[in-house]
Amino acid sequence: MLTEKTMERLRILAESAKYDVSCSSSGTVRSGKKGMVGNTVGGVGICHSFADDGRCISLLKVMLTNHCKYDCAYCINRRSNDIPRATLSVSEIEEIVMEFYRRNYIEGLFLSSGVVRTPDYTMERLTAIVRDLRTIHRFNGYIHLKTIPGATKELLTEAGRYADRMSVNIETPKEESLKALAPEKDHQSVFLPMSQIQQGVLENKEDRKKFRHAPRFVPAGQSTQMIVGATQETDRDILTMSATMYQQPSMRRVYYSGYISVNTYDPRLPVLKQPPLVRENRLYQADWLMRFYHFSVDEIVDDAHSHLDLEIDPKLAWALRHPEAFPVDINTADYERILRVPGIGVKSAMLIVNSRRFNRVTSYHLKKMGVVMKKAKYFITCGELTSSFSQPIVGINELHPERLRPLLLSKTQQKRAAEERQLSFEFLP
């Protein structure tokens, strides 16, 4: 039976879990089954609420315990922190999940845990919860399970049969900074479980070709997360790492977490007045370019531009660096080239290629379709925006990138970027 104490424990453990960014309930479609509760919808998933920080609440994101034997500098739950500690019992978690789910509060469970005693001991308890949820409570909703680095493969394999998605966080793209911040961890301890999940997914795929009803293994794949702004890695390091991650067929999402100074006393970490939210946003934009816009990582960041431009988005930055790729003729260019025009997204690019079979698409149509003409007009020719028209067009090649750039800057974005740059990035030796 749940009591007031449970409420306090839930509060403590939710606050401990909230720095994990991943929340999505996407990637797997499983319709309801007779005698079971729930389904998963696939697509982009369902976000049931939005907290005051604007982040979506899709899954019940909670830790089993925030006791931890590790001492990772960036983590709120590190051993040496003096914070309230709590542990939810297995039955408490299960009851909360089922009751929340039945009231349509959540899409499922996101469960992680601090490491107590040994990784195996912790993983064993996590596995027990997901097993109970599936077999005793007949829960058919979404389960995202954090993998404890260092747990044996057998435990991982068992957990993967019940979970929809599993994840291990890389935390930093370079191993030396991970070792500096988290002496107990190294990249090997992250990549090993990652490759074990990967292997399980691939084997399961083969099995399901032979036996159609073979139970699925981590059907929504895996995700991972990197901290932004806690170490000196450049955006190039981060994005190159994500690109490598996305080459694994089972890797669905890489999350970026702007570092929030939780442990201000630690000399290995910078003191930030506010989390690097603009930089985090730019990284997500770059991530989207790689996943949906056919960009490769070398096009977004290179030797000369190892950091993303904070004032303008990475797609616009690319366009300004490559005036030779423009103007793009909306009525004849390939889908891929239209997709590269700043101000045109996946949806409007699809509308354009569909519509131009009927008549010439003009800037009026583009505006109606939702293209951001404020940006796009410098990069396209269409209908009346051609050089044969009496009024000479003013595009990127006539204006030159360095004069175009100030026209495209928005005051608010500039201000936000400036504020973020002013923050003290003091790495003490």
Place this chain on the structure above:
Amino acid sequence: MNYYIFDRTLDGLLTAVFDCFALRQHPVTLLTRGSQLPLFAGEPHTVTTNGEKASRVWKGLEQRLSAGGLRIITLSWLSEEETLYQPLFSYICKVFRQPEGAASIERNASDEDVLHVRNTCRRVLHESQRMKQFIRFQKAKDGTYLGVVSPDHNVLPLIIDHFEDRFGDQPWLIYDAHRHYGYYHTPDEPIVRITFEDETTLPFDLDSGKLNADTLSSDDELFQQLWRTYFKAICIRERTNPKKQLSDMPRRYWKYMTEKN
């Protein structure tokens, strides 16, 4: 210009399409019953809704549009927006006026009418997604779960399949307080559409969506409180961003949501 007056039903609109081809009158401005006639308008034609004519038009549409195109029409109709009538009417006329074998106009987003209908359909789908997100159930003493909503568009028919699939083993009632009807599901039985003759005797409050204290299940208050606690705890204070919260969860949905009350 010809003026047609119709009765705000989809059948009426389809009959109007039939009439405008039968009478060879183009173009047509569609008016609703009781609306003001424009200045200098001639005698308007009053459309008499006729099921047979409407179904003939619909059959014609079935031959000319893909399943997706037909779905866009039915979905956009659920928006219940008066601004939809004229674009939808013109769109359907254009479908019939297309030459044989031409590419189907339904994908031509550079046509204003097509785009308007498509965008309306998109808004309806968006709101149905929001209902899946934001419906909150309360458990009554007899085990029925109640969720009250008042969406802008009439989206309840679009979401009951989702809830039946998800909560097939629990009895639930989703009630549209604005349109005064709802769907009631009991395990192993087909969903029924219900209306209440006398809404004043309902065991729940239509304005707040709350069940009366004597019908609320005994542990429900505890779980509501747990959920509110969780909602507060999961927010990172350093990242507070009310603008983002409002754009993803507009204030008009808050009144029935447990965590915001």
